[in-house]
Amino acid sequence: MDRLTVVILAAGEGKRMRSRQPKVLHPLCGRPLIGYSLRTARALADRIVLVVGAHAAGVRAAAGDGVTIVEQRERLGTGHAVLQARAACGGGTILVLPADAPLLSGETLERLVQHHQATGAVATVLTAVVDRPQGYGRILRQGGRVKRIVEDRDATDDQKKIREINTSVYCFEARRLWKALAEVKPDNDQGEYYLTDVIGVLAKAGGRLEALATPDPVEALGINDRKQLAAVAALQRRRILDRLMAAGVTILDPASTWVEDTVTIGPDTTIYPQVLIEGPTTIGSDCVIAAGCQVSASRLGDGVTLKPYCVLGEAVVEDGATLGPFCHLRPLSHVGPRAKVGNFVELKKSRIGRGAKVPHLSYVGDATVGEDANVGAGTITCNYDGVAKHETRIGDRAFIGTNTSLVAPLTIGEGAYIGAGSTITKDVPAGALAVGRGHQVVREGWAANRAAKRPPVGGAGGRAAAAPPQPDDD
Ligand code: UD1
């Protein structure tokens, strides 16, 4: 096999997106558009050259290692963009990829390169036969052979009827490409140097031109505006779900489930309807993600259960833990193995130990909860004094009674008990009981005594003794 250089064109302004952000940085199912062409290029290429526009720091940053970046200072068209890559390319085969066609598959590109090299063509175009060719360049053939590509805006009414389109993916024999590019002129509707014109130049020079159609025309879909972005995202979303289901994940309602391209999920995990899983998230096997959950940039072990409507961001949940319904794990929350975080509980920057329970209505922030500790309903860590955040440490097997306020900084020792309704402001040693609340006062017969002191209502024989205290008494 010849040496293969992939040139990715990513310098276009993306005017039709009407965005301040370069088109290729717009996310598609959690990955910037440019990430898709880079991923397929990496699987094939000996060398990758990325053509970026001026002021494209974000695009450069997204490129990662092993990519040569060249700049196209003036956006004078796709032909001009390829020309900027010349010095970085070397000889052999050049595969040109647009950065705005994320559904192109690695297999299709591999077949294109093989076909190109096996036939000894000077250029091979990847085409697609589509129902709605509007907006794409059309393939003009003569006697079955490719002769030229005409852009939609330059096409005659008859040419516009052609359904075989240019995908903007081509293989070239390097030397012939540079020679042909030198002859391309900007004599078209946009006054740009079109890479498509190279095909006509090569055909005229008598070189062998080949074309290969994508097996699935959706691979050709390019993204030029936000409507196309949404349409391609819908297709990519379905591909992701199909891939997960093929790998053993049960997805009860693919129509309402969103899983980004950056997510991995283990087998025998079940995803209920209306779930969104995004960012670099890893979910183990045998998990249950119930309806309405949103999981972002988090790591879940095996056998984790998320009951309905849990929201997780940058959290870690270890094997066998149970969360929700309705819990909120904010960044740097870590739930240990088999721990339980229940209804209406919010965690922030906190560790919940192995087997510990925070079952109901709590806020736990900047805290460590020890193994097998029990944090009663309504417990709040008072972590913020209006200026700084302070930490709470709860020891292993400690028992925090219901409706406790833990005023940080604070340490509750191992196996200590806190009486329900306490406000705890001082450290509690291991094994101690702390109660911080008003003493309960009981006055027996109080109600009757009070009633006896009141004048009878309605004169003698009234029912004063039986009257309950009124709200405005006292
Ligand atoms: C291009 C093709 C068209 C094809 C379609 C497939 C040309 C002239 N037309 O049209 O035949 O059917 O793709 O989707 O090539 N770019 C640069 N520098 C530039 C201009 C563009 O790097 O000066 C990059 C863009 O970032 C993009 C790619 O080249 O990744 C294609 O450019 P775009 O403007 O999207 O071309 P289309 O109009 O879609």
Ligand code: CA
């Ligand atoms: Ca395009």
